[in-house]
Every structure is written in structure tokens, then in C-alpha cells.
Amino acid sequence: MGPVRGFKKRRKIEKKFERNAFAASVSSEQEEPADWWDEFSKRITGPLSLSKGLDKFESVFKISRKTFNYICSLVKEDLTSKPSHFTCTSGKPLSINDQVAVALRRLSSGESLLTIGESFGMNQSTVSQVTWRFVEAMEERGLHHLQWPATEEEMIQIKSKFERIRGLPNCCGAIDTTHIMMCLPTVDLTNDVWFDREKNHSMVLQAIVDPEMRFRDIVTGWPGSMSDSLVLRSSSFFELCEKGKRLNGKKIELSEGSEVREYIIGDAGFPLLPWLVTPYQEKDLSETKAEFNKRHFATRLVAQRALARFKEMWRIVRGVMWRPDKHKLPRIILVCCLLHNIVIDLEDEVQDEMPLSHHHDSGYRQQICESVDKISSILRDNLYLYLSGRLPP
Amino acid sequence: MICSVTPCKSESSWLDRLRSSKGFPAGSDLDLEQFLNHNSDHALSSDAHVSDVIRENNSYGPNPNSESAPLDTKSVAERSKNAVYSGFRKHRKKEGLFNVMSNVLADLFNMGDRCGIERIRGYVEKKSSRKQPNPKICSLSASASVDDGRLAGVRKADGIPATWPPSTDNSVTEVTQNGDRLKPAKRGKSASLTTVEDKSQTDLSSSCVEVTIIDTSSSVWKSGKLIFRKGNVWKVREKKWISGNLNACRRKRKASVSDDIAGGKKKRKLSQSPLNTSKEAGREELAYPSNDNGKELCKETPDTGSRVPKKRSLLSMSPKKPANSYSPVFHVQNISTSMKDGKKLINQVWCSQLTTYSIILVVTKVSFSPRRSAWLEKLELQTEENAF
Numbered sequence: 096m097g098p099v100r101g102f103k104k105r106r107k108i109e110k111k112f113e114r115n116a117f118a119a120s121v122s123s124e125q126e127e128p129a130d131w132w133d134e135f136s137k138r139i140t141g142p143l144s145l146s147k148g149l150d151k152f153e154s155v156f157k158i159s160r161k162t163f164n165y166i167c168s169l170v171k172e173d174l175t176s177k178p179s180h181f182t183c184t185s186g187k188p189l190s191i192n193d194q195v196a197v198a199l200r201r202l203s204s205g206e207s208l209l210t211i212g213e214s215f216g217m218n219q220s221t222v223s224q225v226t227w228r229f230v231e232a233m234e235e236r237g238l239h240h241l242q243w244p245a246t247e248e249e250m251i252q253i254k255s256k257f258e259r260i261r262g263l264p265n266c267c268g269a270i271d272t273t274h275i276m277m278c279l280p281t282v283d284l285t286n287d288v289w290f291d292r293e294k295n296h297s298m299v300l301q302a303i304v305d306p307e308m309r310f311r312d313i314v315t316g317w318p319g320s321m322s323d324s325l326v327l328r329s330s331s332f333f334e335l336c337e338k339g340k341r342l343n344g345k346k347i348e349l350s351e352g353s354e355v356r357e358y359i360i361g362d363a364g365f366p367l368l369p370w371l372v373t374p375y376q377e378k379d380l381s382e383t384k385a386e387f388n389k390r391h392f393a394t395r396l397v398a399q400r401a402l403a404r405f406k407e408m409w410r411i412v413r414g415v416m417w418r419p420d421k422h423k424l425p426r427i428i429l430v431c432c433l434l435h436n437i438v439i440d441l442e443d444e445v446q447d448e449m450p451l452s453h454h455h456d457s458g459y460r461q462q463i464c465e466s467v468d469k470i471s472s473i474l475r476d477n478l479y480l481y482l483s484g485r486l487p488p
Numbered sequence: 489m490i491c492s493v494t495p496c497k498s499e500s501s502w503l504d505r506l507r508s509s510k511g512f513p514a515g516s517d518l519d520l521e522q523f524l525n526h527n528s529d530h531a532l533s534s535d536a537h538v539s540d541v542i543r544e545n546n547s548y549g550p551n552p553n554s555e556s557a558p559l560d561t562k563s564v565a566e567r568s569k570n571a572v573y574s575g576f577r578k579h580r581k582k583e584g585l586f587n588v589m590s591n592v593l594a595d596l597f598n599m600g601d602r603c604g605i606e607r608i609r610g611y612v613e614k615k616s617s618r619k620q621p622n623p624k625i626c627s628l629s630a631s632a633s634v635d636d637g638r639l640a641g642v643r644k645a646d647g648i649p650a651t652w653p654p655s656t657d658n659s660v661t662e663v664t665q666n667g668d669r670l671k672p673a674k675r676g677k678s679a680s681l682t683t684v685e686d687k688s689q690t691d692l693s694s695s696c697v698e699v700t701i702i703d704t705s706s707s708v709w710k711s712g713k714l715i716f717r718k719g720n721v722w723k724v725r726e727k728k729w730i731s732g733n734l735n736a737c738r739r740k741r742k743a744s745v746s747d748d749i750a751g752g753k754k755k756r757k758l759s760q761s762p763l764n765t766s767k768e769a770g771r772e773e774l775a776y777p778s779n780d781n782g783k784e785l786c787k788e789t790p791d792t793g794s795r796v797p798k799k800r801s802l803l804s805m806s807p808k809k810p811a812n813s814y815s816p817v818f819h820v821q822n823i824s825t826s827m828k829d830g831k832k833l834i835n836q837v838w839c840s841q842l843t844t845y846s847i848i849l850v851v852t853k854v855s856f857s858p859r860r861s862a863w864l865e866k867l868e869l870q871t872e873e874n875a876f
Contacts, residue, residue, distance in 0.1 A: 234710075238704075238709070241704055242704065243704075243705065284695065285695055285696075285697060287695055288695045288697045288715060288717050312704055312705050313702065313703075313704050314701070314702065314703045314704075314705075315701070315702045316699050316700050316701035316702050316713075317699065317701065318697065318699065318715065320717075321722070325722065329724060330703055330705065331703045331705035331706035332703075332705040335705060341705075421699065421700070422698075422699075422700040422712075423700075425699075425700050425701065425702040425710075426700070426702065426710070428702070429702045429704075
């Protein structure tokens with residue numbers, strides 16, 4: 096009687112798995128005492144190999160070693176829970192640090208899978224799988240780095256920092272939208288929905304940021320052809336605010352009979368709402384209104400800078416992505432946003448060296464939303480009168 | 489040879505039958521050409537139309553217009569010549585005959601009003617078609633669907649333009665899935681041309697796209713949505729994670745419109761439809777209910793997992809329910825079925841999920857052969873390779 100069909104193959108797979116698991120456990124034990132970077136940097140080839148050394152760590156990953164270690168600790172459990180057989184081309188299994196390094200390099204450089212695979216000595220499919228596994232792990236473990244201020248103290252701090260910028264009282268955030276560009280086949284008519292008004296295929300990312308350029312709320316995944324206003328109206332943030340469950344904190348009394356509720360600020364692409372203040376859009380603005388607009392612009396600049404830095408730091412979302420999976424792209428964007436916040440939360444020094452630009456959506460013209468209601472105008476007028484010193488004491 | 493004789497016989501017999509049914513003599517001397525030539529001048533337009541209709545029915549050549557032109561000129565010339573010789577009595581008799589004949593033809597074809605005949609004729613001469621230029625509308629379902637479409641007109645809620653598409657059976661806004669492309673349904677084409685008058689709307693591109701939305705303010709921060717877009721009109725619906733294929737767009741839209749208009753009658757109607765098999769009806773039941781708001785959200789996403797069609801009862805844990813509520817990982821456990829069924833099952837899950845997002849099939853206990861096990865492992869690897 097001959098052997099059962101497929102038995103050999105199964106045994107082979109089992110053996111391979113056991114060998115990998117053993118090797119992984121050995122390597123993880125070994126990596127702790129020795130410095131992982133010393134060993135890893137030796138494996139780097141190509142142009143990246145020029146920047147060897149611990150001091151050059153930041154140039155490869157754009158984050159400090161401290162932040163890197165923190166990220167590793169975040170995802171370690173998830174990455175080890177599933178058995179993996181990720182190896183280098185030399186056959187050596189990838190440690191947790193290796194996997195995080197590969198994923199971070201992919202997200203921060205935006206280089207192709209092939210380039211990263213060649214640099215780190217591994218197959219491009221390994222780079223792809225490792226990165227995706229990292230993204231999934233970060234989604235699960237890192238979400239607490241991106242949330243709306245939970246405590247009143249936190250909100251008070253945010254408000255006071257916003258007020259310090261240009262005097263806007265009781266401001267809780269700045270909202271802005273950017274486009275993640277994609278290269279999609281135009282032959283496929285279903286892709287038309289991704290075709291935005293600037294003739295690019297893109298996905299929208301809407302972010303509300305605090306004065307430290309930390310993302311406090313994001314919405315992404317909507318096609319680029321949707322206007323900023325529509326993306327906002329489709330968001331849960333909008334729904335919560337309309338129901339009075341958000342931005343429902345303490346009102347500030349500007350003068351007798353004049354008070355200002357909590358609000359966020361946004362550009363002219365957003366509608367003027369009772370909780371969203373946009374600049375004046377009249378043609379012939381009075382000097383005081385122009386001054387208000389200047390203050391408004393200066394305050395909401397944090398949102399633009401945050402998005403500019405976000406794209407600068409996580410370059411996978413900066414360039415034109417080649418036919419990405421549109422269901423995975425929002426998750427990648429989310430993870431990049433989490434990483435952006437982690438860098439801020441850990442007060443990583445690398446952010447001090449980053450240039451402060453506010454151009455995140457080059458080539459995109461300012462959208463105009465003319466939706467205005469009376470109550471919203473009152474809030475804006477109160478602010479404008481207060482800032483121009485015209486409110487009675 | 490036999491074939492060449494048969495059409496002649498059938499043609500003559502058809503003509504005979506038609507004549508006898510309307511009280512005409514069934515002789516062979518009264519052919520249509522002669523009949524046309526002996527008409528009076530005032531019946532010119534009707535006559536012309538008759539010839540048009542007949543030509544429409546008989547023209548199978550690439551350019552029937554070239555044939556029609558000489559026929560018309562000839563008939564006009566002969567008509568003027570014959571008018572001199574025809575007596576008053578004879579003329580009246582012929583006229584009556586013609587009226588009867590045109591009534592017969594009017595029963596068969598929708599000729600429209602007399603004023604429109606010239607226009608129709610001009611259109612036919614410009615652009616020939618094998619189809620009837622002015623077909624009669626079948627009033628069984630078209631009228632109802634037209635009403636549906638009008639009722640479902642554009643409305644706005646929360647500033648979100650909502651209600652496209654009306655998704656009627658015979659409306660131009662209905663789309664059918666053909667591969668990756670969405671295009672207008674053919675079967676409703678003729679009816680839609682007669683019912684949809686807003687040309688600016690019909691010119692706009694329409695699409696139905698599945699998207700994954702990340703919204704950190706939402707309790708479920710990751711959700712699948714279906715976007716229906718026509719021009720600047722958007723409609724967003726919650727998408728079930730399991731219904732990964734785009735055919736769902738059409739089904740859901742149908743269901744929602746029907747819900748809007750007929751309320752609970754839809755399900756009964758579906759089950760009565762001869763086109764719907766029990767399987768189809770089962771799927772239809774999984775479609776989300778819709779409300780009148782522009783943004784339609786379903787609150788029963790986790791519950792729908794229990795309403796899996798019978799085929800899926802093979803799984804101890806429904807594939808609709810992820811292992812983790814937000815995780816795309818599906819556990820397929822205790823597959824104690826034949827290899828054929830198992831493959832079909834996995835294929836079903838695989839195909840339904842492939843377009844939505846990657847899945848990792850974690851096979852914890854597989855009771856079929858080692859070869860099948862290897863196949864599943866291979867599938868797992870392929871799935872993972874597809875990621876990112």
C-alpha cells in the first residue's frame with residue numbers, strides 16, 4: 096500500500112513550520128541582549144547602507160529609537176500571536192523588530208516593495224505581508240492615540256493653547272481636508288467616483304487637529320469627488336455635534352449677554368455651522384473682518400501644518416499611489432495618523448527637525464461652501480466683535 | 489426549392505386571412521402596391537406612413553433608405569396620375585378601404601397622431617432601425633415603475649443629496665452589473681426613453697462603489713459603505729461585510745426603493761416572482777432596510793449574521809461573523825462535510841470576500857483529506873499574498 100496522497104507535502108509543511116517557530120523563538124531570545132540595530136544595519140544594502148550607525152537610525156525610519164521601541168512594544172503581542180514564516184532571502188527568520196522596521200520603512204519612505212525588499216534583503220511579498228500585518232496590529236493596539244479629548248482638563252488645555260495662538264476663545268480644534276492621490280485605470284468607469292475636481296483620482300482624509308498638531312478625529316475612505324462639506328456631513332463627528340453630544344462643553348461669556356459655545360474652525364470649504372466657524376467670504380471685507388480672517392487663518396494653520404507634516408513624514412500617502420486597494424488604503428492612512436500622533440505623544444525630537452510647511456494639497460484649489468445659517472452667523476459675529484474690541488464690556 | 493415555395497404560400501395565406509377578417513376580397517389582383525397607388529391626395533400622409541411601417545418590417549438590408557426613396561417618389565407620381573382617372577364613387581370606396589386598412593395597421597402599431605407622422609417619417613429616413621419607431625408600451629409593469637421613479641425623486645436630508653437611484657425595473661437609472669462596469673439595463677431601454685424626460689440627468693455618469701470608511705468618532709470606526717452616485721447626487725448605505733460582490737448594489741437598491749414605496753409588500757412580491765429562486769429570495773432578505781434619510785444606516789449589522797442562507801449552515805460559526813467584531817479574520821471551524829461541498833463552501837466565502845478585503849482563513853479543524861488540508865493552506869497563503 097502506497098503512502099497517502101499529500102502526506103509528504105503536509106509533513107514537509109509541518110516540519111518547515113516547526114523549524115521557523117523554533118528559529119523565531121531562538122532569535123527573539125537572542126535579540127534582547129544584543130543591540131538589534133547594530134545587527135540589522137549590517138544587513139541593509141543599496142543607498143540606505145550609507146547611513147549606518149545608531150545616529151543614523153532616524154534617517155532611515157524618521158523616528159527616534161525610543162519611539163521605535165515603543166511601537167515594537169505596542170504590536171509585539173499581535174505579531175507574535177500568529178505564527179509567521181517571514182524570512183530574509185538568507186533564510187533567517189524576521190524578528191519583531193525586523194518586521195516593525197520593514198513596515199515603518201515602507202510607510203515612511205513610500206518606496207516600492209521591490210526597493211525595500213532589496214534594501215533589507217527580503218522578498219517583496221514578505222515586505223507586503225509584514226507591512227500589512229503591522230497595519231492590522233497597529234489598528235488594534237494604537238487607536239487610543241487618536242481620540243477626541245476625553246476629559247475636561249484636556250479640553251481646557253487645548254482651548255487655552257488655541258487662544259494663545261491668535262486669541263480665539265473657546266476654540267476646540269481646527270478641521271481640514273487633504274487628498275491622498277492614486278493612479279487608477281481610467282478605462283474602468285467605476286473609478287470615476289474617485290476622480291476629483293482637480294482631475295486626479297484621490298481619497299479624502301478629513302482631520303480635526305489640536306494645537307499640537309495631533310489628530311483628534313479623522314475620517315477617510317471617501318472618494319475624492321466628494322466635497323469637503325459633504326465628507327463632513329457624512330461623518331460621525333457632524334452627527335454627534337448636531338445631536339449636542341460633542342462640543343457641548345462650557346460656554347464662555349465674552350461680554351454681558353454675549354457668549355460663545357465650543358466650536359472648531361475650518362476654511363471656506365466647510366459650511367458655517369453653529370459649532371464650526373469659517374472665515375468671512377464677502378468680497379469687500381471691512382478692515383476688522385479682514386483682521387478676523389487673518390486670526391482665523393493663523394489659528395487653523397495648525398491643521399494645515401499637521402497634514403503637511405503627516406504627508407512629509409509618512410510618504411506612502413504623499414505621492415501618487417499605484418492602483419492601491421481602496422479598502423486597505425483607509426486603514427493604511429489611519430495607521431499613519433496613529434504613528435503621527437505617537438511621535439507627538441512621545442515628544443520625539445525628530446519632529447523638531449521637520450520643516451514647517453502648510454502646503455499639503457498642492458494643486459488643489461480652495462473649495463467654497465456657501466451654506467450659512469443665522470445662528471452660525473451670530474457666533475461668528477460675536478467672535479469678530481470680541482476680537483475687534485467692539486463688544487460692550 | 490421547397491423553401492423558396494413555402495414563404496410565398498405563407499405570405500399569400502397571411503394576406504388572405506387578413507383580408508377576409510376585415511371583409512376584403514381575397515383575390516390575388518389586389519396587392520398592396522395597387523392599393524397604395526389608388527389613394528386620394530388627402531390620404532397622402534397616412535399612406536406614406538403605411539409604407540414606412542411596412543418598410544420597417546421588411547427592411548433587413550444595411551441601407552433600407554435607398555430602397556424607400558424611389559418607392560415614395562413613384563407612389564406620389566402615380567397618385568397624381570391616377571387622380572385624373574378615378575371617379576368620385578370609386579374614390580370613396582377606395583378611401584373607405586384605405587381607412588379600414590390603416591385601422592388594421594394602427595391596431596398592430598402605435599402610429600401616433602397625424603401631425604407626428606411626418607416627424608416620425610423624417611426620423612426614420614434619417615436613422616433607420618429594424619425596431620418599431622414608436623412601439624406600444626406594455627402597461628403591465630412599466631407604468632408602475634414609472635410612478636415609482638417619480639415618487640422617489642430627489643430629496644435632501646441633512647444636506648446630503650439622497651435618493652438616487654430610484655431603481656425601478658424600467659427606468660434608465662437602473663444599472664446592471666456586467667463585470668466591473670455598470671451600464672444601463674437593456675431590457676428597460678425602450679420604456680425608459682419614453683418615461684425619462686430629463687436629459688440632463690440621463691447624460692450624467694452613474695456609479696455604485698463599495699468603500700471602506702474609517703471614522704474615529706464612530707463607535708464602529710471601520711465600516712463598509714455603498715456609494716451610489718449620479719452626477720452630484722449621492723446616496724450612501726451601510727454595507728454588510730459579507731456581501732462583497734457588487735451585485736448587491738442592484739439588489740439592495742431594488743429592495744430599498746420598494747421598501748420606501750410599498751413598505752412590507754416587497755418581500756412577498758419577491759417570493760412570488762417567478763425569476764427569484766428560493767436562494768435568490770434568501771439573499772434578498774439580507775438586504776438592508778432603508779429609511780428616508782439621505783444617509784441610510786443599518787443598525788442591525790451584527791444581527792444579520794444569524795440570518796444566513798441554509799447553504800452556510802455547514803459552518804459551526806457563521807462566516808458572516810468575524811472572529812473579532814472589527815477584525816476581518818474569519819474562523820472556519822469544524823468543516824465536517826464532503827470535499828466537494830467544502831471546496832464549494834470555501835470558494836463561496838473566498839469569492840464573496842475577495843473584492844472587499846483580505847481574509848485569512850484560519851482552519852482549526854478540517855475533517856477531510858490531507859490533500860484538502862494542503863489546498864486550504866495554499867489558499868491561506870494566496871490570501872495573505874494578496875494583502876497590501
